Amino acid sequence: MSLTRRGFASAIGALGLACGRASPPAPPASHPFAGYDVVDLTHPLGPSSPYIHVRGATFPFRRAPIATIPERGVYANRWELTEHIGTHVDAPCHFDEKAPCLEKIPLAELFAEVVVIELAARARANPDAEVSAADLSAWRLAHGPFPARSVVLLSSGWGARWPSQSRFANADEAGIMRFPGFSRAAVEELAAAPGVLGIGTDTFSIDPGNDAHFEGHRVLARAGKWALECLANLDRLPAQGCHLFVGAPKVELASGAPARVVAWVPRSHRK
Numbered sequence: 001m002s003l004t005r006r007g008f009a010s011a012i013g014a015l016g017l018a019c020g021r022a023s024p025p026a027p028p029a030s031h032p033f034a035g036y037d038v039v040d041l042t043h044p045l046g047p048s049s050p051y052i053h054v055r056g057a058t059f060p061f062r063r064a065p066i067a068t069i070p071e072r073g074v075y076a077n078r079w080e081l082t083e084h085i086g087t088h089v090d091a092p093c094h095f096d097e098k099a100p101c102l103e104k105i106p107l108a109e110l111f112a113e114v115v116v117i118e119l120a121a122r123a124r125a126n127p128d129a130e131v132s133a134a135d136l137s138a139w140r141l142a143h144g145p146f147p148a149r150s151v152v153l154l155s156s157g158w159g160a161r162w163p164s165q166s167r168f169a170n171a172d173e174a175g176i177m178r179f180p181g182f183s184r185a186a187v188e189e190l191a192a193a194p195g196v197l198g199i200g201t202d203t204f205s206i207d208p209g210n211d212a213h214f215e216g217h218r219v220l221a222r223a224g225k226w227a228l229e230c231l232a233n234l235d236r237l238p239a240q241g242c243h244l245f246v247g248a249p250k251v252e253l254a255s256g257a258p259a260r261v262v263a264w265v266p267r268s269h270r271k
Contacts, residue, residue, distance in 0.1 A: 035268070036264045036265060036266055037265045039236050040262055041231045041232050041262060041263055042261050045085065045086035045258055048163050048165075050163060050230075051165075052169070058082050062079065062081065063077050085258060087259060087261060088228070089226055089259045090229065091105060091255055091256050092220070092225060095214065095217045095222075102248055102254035102255070110247075112151035112198065113149055113150045114151060114240070115143075115146055115147070116155050117152060117154050120155060128209070129156070129180045130181060130183040130208055133185045136186055139239070143240045149197055150195055150197065151197055151200055153200045154181070155234035155235060157202070158203045159231065159235070177210065179205075180201075181203060181208035182216050183208075183216075190225075191222070191223035198225045198228065199225070200231055201228070202230070204230060236271060237263060243263065244261065244262070246259050247260035247261065
């Protein structure tokens with residue numbers, strides 16, 4: 001079964017219902033989600049969420065009440081956060097001042113067909129493992145060309161380390177983080193591919209943790225493409241055949257933001 005672009009877009013209205021239940025009942029055959037499972041690719045964001053430490057710049061997510069129901073009859077909080085914390089999207093302007101910021105990304109470009117590059121076994125043996133150009137070629141050999149409007153996701157198994165700051169950052173004695181990412185060659189290929197809208201990973205960064213220069217980010221930003229980081233549940237996605245939506249807030253001049261990222265997985269493609 002395939003989901004048309006119109007059906008894919010109309011499914012957005014049912015996201016809150018589908019994602020809010022641990023085991024939603026099967027929808028009727030006429031429903032846009034019929035034949036699909038909805039998978040939440042988002043970690044909960046809170047004060048204990050891991051984040052990249054940058055002296056004088058980054059800090060944990062902070063939440064404080066500004067109203068309570070006993071006192072004011074309404075419950076509300078004040079948040080203090082950086083743009084790149086938790087499961088989040090990087091806008092191209094994050095690393096290129098001429099590239100569009102978050103509010104300029106067209107809505108249609110936040111829908112994508114999913115390509116999953118599985119790297120978990122290699123990451124267990126080597127935290128510095130990288131998606132190579134050869135890995136991209138191997139995926140195409142096994143599954144065919146990348147879809148016309150695709151996002152390429154690195155599934156390294158790193159999501160199982162959340163929400164431990166120490167295990168997720170995996171810093172060595174010198175303070176260098178050690179986690180998998182995309183190689184420079186792989187990002188160059190994906191940045192140049194017209195059908196690829198963006199890339200993503202279940203780690204802190206699309207660049208390997210030991211890359212202090214963010215080479216992949218710079219290449220991707222120059223191409224005007226977005227990135228997803230700190231994704232959850234990538235082990236629940238098949239190598240191909242599912243759809244993804246990035247629920248990014250429309251904030252002016254944002255270099256990125258926490259996002260609710262969800263995928264539609266055909267039940268025939270369940271892992």
